[in-house]
Amino acid sequence: MISNRQIASVIVIIVGFVLLFWVIPAQTTTFGDDMGPALLPSVAAGLMVFLAVIDLVNSTVNTLRHRSSGAHVIEYDVAMRGPQFASLFMVAILLVLFAFALHPLGYPLAGLALLLALNFFLGARAYARITLLGICTVAVVYCGMKFGFGANLPTFPNFFSGGG
Amino acid sequence: MLDALITGVLSVFSLGPLLYIAVGVSIGIFVGALPGLTGAMAIALLMPVTFGLDPLTALAFLIGIYKGGTFGGSISGILLNTPGSPEAAATAFDGYPLAQAGQARRALQMALFASVGGALIADMLLYGVALPFSRIALKFGPVEITFTVLFAFTFVAGLTGSSLVRGLVACAFGILCASIGLDPMTASPRLTFGFLELQDGLPLLPVAIGMLGLAEVIMAMERHIEARRNSDAVITKTEGLTSGPPLRIREVFSFWRTIVKSSLAGSAIGALPGIGASMAAFVGYGMAQRSSKNRDKFGKGEIEGVAAPEAANSAVVGGSFIPLLTLGIPGNVATALLIGVFLIHGIQPGPLVFKNDPELIFAIFTVLFVTNFFTLGIGLLGERVYGQIVKVPEYLSYGIIGLTCVTGVYASTNSVFAILVMVIFAIVGYLMKKFDYSFVAFIIGFVLAPEFEVAFRSYLLIAQGDPIGLLLRSPIAMIFAVLTVAAIVRIVWRGQPKAPKLNGLGADKTRYPRSG
Numbered sequence: 287m288i289s290n291r292q293i294a295s296v297i298v299i300i301v302g303f304v305l306l307f308w309v310i311p312a313q314t315t316t317f318g319d320d321m322g323p324a325l326l327p328s329v330a331a332g333l334m335v336f337l338a339v340i341d342l343v344n345s346t347v348n349t350l351r352h353r354s355s356g357a358h359v360i361e362y363d364v365a366m367r368g369p370q371f372a373s374l375f376m377v378a379i380l381l382v383l384f385a386f387a388l389h390p391l392g393y394p395l396a397g398l399a400l401l402l403a404l405n406f407f408l409g410a411r412a413y414a415r416i417t418l419l420g421i422c423t424v425a426v427v428y429c430g431m432k433f434g435f436g437a438n439l440p441t442f443p444n445f446f447s448g449g450g
Numbered sequence: 451m452l453d454a455l456i457t458g459v460l461s462v463f464s465l466g467p468l469l470y471i472a473v474g475v476s477i478g479i480f481v482g483a484l485p486g487l488t489g490a491m492a493i494a495l496l497m498p499v500t501f502g503l504d505p506l507t508a509l510a511f512l513i514g515i516y517k518g519g520t521f522g523g524s525i526s527g528i529l530l531n532t533p534g535s536p537e538a539a540a541t542a543f544d545g546y547p548l549a550q551a552g553q554a555r556r557a558l559q560m561a562l563f564a565s566v567g568g569a570l571i572a573d574m575l576l577y578g579v580a581l582p583f584s585r586i587a588l589k590f591g592p593v594e595i596t597f598t599v600l601f602a603f604t605f606v607a608g609l610t611g612s613s614l615v616r617g618l619v620a621c622a623f624g625i626l627c628a629s630i631g632l633d634p635m636t637a638s639p640r641l642t643f644g645f646l647e648l649q650d651g652l653p654l655l656p657v658a659i660g661m662l663g664l665a666e667v668i669m670a671m672e673r674h675i676e677a678r679r680n681s682d683a684v685i686t687k688t689e690g691l692t693s694g695p696p697l698r699i700r701e702v703f704s705f706w707r708t709i710v711k712s713s714l715a716g717s718a719i720g721a722l723p724g725i726g727a728s729m730a731a732f733v734g735y736g737m738a739q740r741s742s743k744n745r746d747k748f749g750k751g752e753i754e755g756v757a758a759p760e761a762a763n764s765a766v767v768g769g770s771f772i773p774l775l776t777l778g779i780p781g782n783v784a785t786a787l788l789i790g791v792f793l794i795h796g797i798q799p800g801p802l803v804f805k806n807d808p809e810l811i812f813a814i815f816t817v818l819f820v821t822n823f824f825t826l827g828i829g830l831l832g833e834r835v836y837g838q839i840v841k842v843p844e845y846l847s848y849g850i851i852g853l854t855c856v857t858g859v860y861a862s863t864n865s866v867f868a869i870l871v872m873v874i875f876a877i878v879g880y881l882m883k884k885f886d887y888s889f890v891a892f893i894i895g896f897v898l899a900p901e902f903e904v905a906f907r908s909y910l911l912i913a914q915g916d917p918i919g920l921l922l923r924s925p926i927a928m929i930f931a932v933l934t935v936a937a938i939v940r941i942v943w944r945g946q947p948k949a950p951k952l953n954g955l956g957a958d959k960t961r962y963p964r965s966g
Contacts, residue, residue: 294885298619305626315638321910323633323640326903330626337619344615364884369679373671374880377664377852378873384856385869397853404667404852408845409674416845423850427857435502437861 289349289363295342302335376407393439397424451808458812462820467510470503471817474514475824479832481515482522483839484847487666488535489519490783494662495854497655497791498862505795506810510817512791516784517569517821520727520764521829524561526840528756529554537727537763540735544748544755551751552694558836559697560753561760562829564709566822567702568761571713572720572768573818580804580811583776586926587801590777592908593920597930599902602723602779604934607891608941620887624895625902627652634904647867654790656859656872657896661879661889662783663855664872668880670848705754708738709761716762720769723781723894727763734762768818775811776801778901783890786897 310331314324380403387396401420410416431437462468481492492515500508523535528545541561548557590598607617630641631651642648702709712734719730738758739748748755766782773779778800780786792799797807804811859872882889913920921927 291885294881309641313639313641313643314633315636315640321907323636323638325907326899327626327629327641330622330629333622334619334626337615337622341613341615341619344613364886366884369672369675370884372675373668374877377668377671378877381664381852381856381869381873381876385866385873388860388866388869393857397857400856401849401853404849405845407671407674408848409678410843410845410849416849419846420849423853427853431857431861435499435861437498437857438864439857439861 289345290366291345291364292342292349294364295338295345298338299335299342302331302338305331306335377404380404380407389440390443390445392441392443394424394428394441395443397428454808455812458809458814459816461506461809461813462510462816466504466507467813467817468820470507470511471514471821471824472828474511475518475821475828476832478515478518478520479522479525479825479828480518480839482519482535483525483836484842485526485530485532485840487847487851488523489516490787491662491666491851492519493784493787494655494658495851495858497658497787498858500791501794501862505792505797506813506817508791508795509788509814510821512788513814513817514821514824516788517764517767517818517825518828520569520767521562521565521760521825523763524565524756524760525558525836528557528561529836529840535727537731537766538759539728540731540759540763541756543735543759544750544752547749547751548753548756549694553751555694555833556697556753557756558833559830560702560756562826562833563697563702564705564712564757564760565764566826566829567709568713568716568764569767569822569825570819571710571761572717572765573815573822575714575717576768576771576818577815580772580775580815583772584801584804587776588805590801590926591924592905592912593924593927594930595905596902596909597921597927597934598777599779599898599905601930601934601937602773602781602898603891603895603902604937605723606781606894607888608937612886614938614941616886617888617891620882620889621891621895623887624892624897625899627657627892628896628899629903634900635907645867647865652871652896653863653868654787654793654897655862656868657875658787658790658893659855659859660872660875661882661892663851664876665879665883667848667852667855668876669883670844674844701753702757705757708742708754708758711737711741712758712761713765716765717769719762720766720781721772723773723779727766727782730766731759731763734758771814771818774799775803775814780894780897783893786890786893789897 306328310324310327314327315322380400384396384400387399391399398420401423402416405416405420428439432439432441477492477496478489481487482489493512496512496515500511503511519535520537523533523538524541524545527533527538527542528549531542531546533539533542545557545561548554603621604618607621608614628651630648632638632649633640639649715733715737716727716730719733720727735748735755735758738754739745742748742752742754744752744754767784770781770785773781774785774788778789778798780789789799797803797810855872856869859868860866862868879889881887882892909920910917921931
């Protein structure tokens with residue numbers, strides 16, 4: 287069975303290769319010398335690939351050693367299962383929704399929705415309390431940023447702004 | 451120089467900086483006391499607030515958070531056996547047994563006095579060594595800078611995670627991310643994928659806030675989902691926790707040797723990049739235990755076991771300013787973020803600041819010094835509410851952190867694109883944390899890469915095809931090259947640094963903070 291650590295190393299190697307052979311040459315100007323803009327990104331990507339190969343070898347040796355001692359891979363591996371992916375996607379989706387709702391809804395509404403959603407997914411169930419606390423928090427953050435630091439936060443809903 | 455000293459010192463004693471120090475220390479203590487939240491995270495979240503301030507006030511505010519957060523971490527360590535920040539883990543070894551024995555107030559006050567004492571000693575040391583260091587650093591050219599930064603990369607990568615290899619991968623990834631934007635020498639676009647927003651490079655703020663703040667929100671959500679599945683909610687009683695007899699001032703002075711020794715160790719460790727406050731606290735604890743008459747009581751509620759780690763981890767703050775101010779090299783996340791603040795205000799930290807803006811340097815020294823007295827005052831005033839702070843429910847604190855992250859990033863950039871960058875780096879930060887790719891190594895690589903690139907390419911150009919020859923002609927660069935190789939050999943040979951062997955409660959019996 288392949289461990290998640292090994293998968294992580296393989297991903298780093300693939301990303302490094304893609305960067306090294308496709309992305310960096312396509313996204314940099316060479317100016318005809320070896321010390322141009324591509325030098326540092328290429329060195330960094332090459333180093334990532336080289337080191338990830340070493341890490342892969344290390345984790346493979348570890349896996350084989352643990353397997354020979356009768357331990358199950360999951361006992362020493364990094365857990366990446368349902369709860370990990372669920373939390374990752376939930377936070378990412380909530381924030382992307384906030385980013386696109388910020389201009390159409392305005393900061394106070396979008397901020398309150400984000401805070402309530404985060405509270406809910408973090409386990410809050412006293413709805414009246416979290417709503418009241420949420421309104422107060424958003425009001426304090428909004429006023430502090432807008433009037434205290436002069437931040438340009440959209441106040442009112444503008445449904446035709448196209449999401450930012 | 452005397453004029454600069456007087457101007458620098460006087461500039462701190464005005465309403466703005468003093469007020470911001472007080473606010474910063476209060477926020478730092480509050481955030482540091484919440485398990486899982488660190489002063490560095492608070493600095494990242496509140497960096498946008500400082501953009502409209504003058505450089506000194508901005509730095510005063512963030513230094514306040516940094517110092518307050520260092521002490522704040524000990525509060526939940528002592529009261530709940532759950533250190534608010536990793537560096538307070540050693541404090542919990544004796545702090546928690548003291549709290550259980552009804553002496554929480556005494557332990558908290560010792561943590562506060564030792565913390566302030568340690569920080570004061572480290573700041574005085576900074577005064578003494580920074581100026582001579584900066585004079586040496588003024589002689590640094592591209593060759594010296596290249597190898598000094600290379601040494602910092604290796605050291606940080608090797609000592610901030612459980613694997614040198616993964617630390618170096620993280621550092622290389624940080625350098626790669628920093629190379630997005632206009633090339634610093636030819637000004638041609640690089641890795642921008644046609645996005646105009648990327649022409650100026652990836653901004654530090656969304657990257658740091660995503661990886662530090664939002665990644666923690668994801669972690670908190672994961673813990674909640676796991677806990678719901680296993681229904682293992684921990685209910686901790688905190689009422690009346692800060693009660694008990696107060697500390698007698700005589701007791702503090704009876705441990706002056708421990709505090710001084712731990713502070714010196716902490717300052718030295720702070721001056722080296724990557725080792726950090728956690729290791730300093732363990733070293734301080736181990737030193738105190740070895741030299742104490744009551745060594746058998748360590749781990750069972752010995753007050754000296756609270757003083758030593760707190761003095762050491764607080765001294766790291768002053769020590770970490772030595773490479774930051776003299777070489778422009780950050781040793782940890784907090785100082786890496788402070789470099790970002792320097793740059794935002796148009797100041798390139800390093801030896802030239804001593805020459806061009808000595809007033810600012812003396813003002814920063816004074817801020818560091820004065821902040822300790824604010825920590826002492828606010829720490830003593832707030833001791834009644836610590837029991838309440840550590841009770842703040844997780845959903846509330848992390849919900850507010852999530853909102854503050856997006857608000858801060860949007861307010862400072864006015865761009866939805868920056869929020870999306872932050873989300874991407876939150877995912878990257880979360881995965882890096884899970885798979886033990888050092889975030890500290892990433893952020894140091896990210897922050898130092900521009901300076902490193904210019905120095906490295908200039909070095910290759912000057913060398914005209916003979917880089918080894920040029921290296922051999924520079925003794926300082928040679929020293930750092932040898933140190934880099936020695937660091938790699940030592941780290942690989944001896945493995946990762948381990949906490950000293952401790953009597954009584956070991957690290958396994960302390961609930962470590964939920965963040966890394």
